Amino acid sequence: MRKVSVLLAALFVIAGLVIATNGRALEGEVPTAPAIGATVDNFTLPDVDGNEKALSSLKGKNGTVLIFISVQCPVSNAYNERMEKLAQNYKAKGIAVIGINSNSTEDAAAVKDHASAKGLTFTILKDTGNKVADKLGATRTPEAYFLDASNKLVYHGRIDNNQNASLIEANDLRNAIDASLAGKPVEKTEAKAFGCSIKRA
């Protein structure tokens, strides 16, 4: 009888290990993104000049857009002009746009040079060790998060449906910001697109 219970216990342990292992392989390693409506806690990261900046000091009066971007990713680069325009268009409306570079393959100097070459004037933070990418479950570039005035996540995902500006049919990020500014519910709170994976440390 004792032998049987030991055997059963061993079987449970093995089954547990098998399930855990399979689960890990299937779930991937990146933490999942916060749910829509969840509050994003304050964080601090250095900008491209090495000055520590807190989300609380950069956030817009009416909301904040965080966009994970890249120096080398062609998809992210296809959006440079659109991201800059977004920052310019919404500055007067109290919305701040903040770029975050979490790629371990791109250092602060490269991010600074790239921003200057591409005319990106919004603040870009360097997320060494991808701690903010992990906190937000960001996996690709470009990937956007729109937080309302109280840092609640209102929208997560793509900027629009196509990296080719002539094929845009859904301006999902702008639609979310506009709805939020108008005090209306955001119809589409999440949207996906293909992009380069973030090169984690």
Added chain:
Amino acid sequence: MRFSRAILLLVVSLTLVSFAAPAQNKKRGRVAKPRPPLPVVAAIDTENLKTLLKESRQKPLLVNFWATWCDPCRDEFPDLVKIDSDYRPHSLDFVTVSLDDFTDIKTSVPKFLGTMNARMPAYLLNANDPEPAINAVDPKWQGDLPATFLYNDKGEVVYKHFGRVNATELRAAIDKLVK
């Protein structure tokens, strides 16, 4: 004197021609060698992609989503080509789905596959809005590339990986299905 100069000119000309002729032949020989044709890349829309992934099949299926603009996708491709040649005889179907711009279907995509000597059936997603395709493949996938999915013969995902694949890990997962 004039005659001897003419003879000299003739000798020099013949010598030059005799050197040039084999070189030309060699050149012709190189041009004549047929180049292998570029792999054919077929367009696939979201509905057909869903059918491809969900249809019942006799064999396990490995699907790799990639793009020519994606560095880790290009880096992992030699591993994937090797896996295809090693496992295709052991009843593994392997298809690749490119997320490049549709205009690249006859240019950079087949060119890259050709340089990789890739033999697996190749598709390019023809969808202006990629979201329905991403969600159809995996609702938890954000669209980051590369992404690799292994389906068993019942059409269930038994292994998936986002980012550059670990060839040893992937081979171990395939071994469970084909051996």
